Amino acid sequence: MLGLDQFFQELESHCPEKAIATFLDSEGECFVVDLTREVDKVKYGYDRHTKALFSKKITQGCHPYGSLILRSFTAEIDRLTHLPYKELRGYILKAFNDRLEFEKLSPEMLFACQNTDAETGEPLPLEQSVRYC
DSSP states (O other), X not given: OBTHHHXXXXXXXXXXXXXXXXXXXXXXXXXXXXXXXXXXEEEEXXXXXXXXXXXXXXXXXXXXXXXXXXXXXXXXXXXXXXXXXXXXXXXXXXXXXTEEEEEEOOHHHHHHHHTBOTTTOOBOOOOSSEEEO
16 A cells, blocks of 8 residues: 555654554554564564554554554653653544555644543643653
């Protein structure tokens, strides 16, 4: 599928060592994949078939739309919490026949989405040691 390779390149470019991708398909089904950098390559999950399964979930689950949150763990430690900083990125995905289009959410939009209760519209407690990218 055209665009899927570019999307994976985007995800992998934000995986310094470890990351977690959480995909939500158009039916509300969630699929979570750990990404681990091994020198020049990023490994998806803990099974050699995980990337193929992830690809299938994305290509079949974005009709009309899907979304993905990428949590990347950095080596930088927050002085207040003593936890590694986590960088969050969000994407809206849409599949068109044989291609995938993706749009990265702005840091402001991602912050609003991640910190607002979807049912009540009320603010949620802020997560510590997080950067919205």
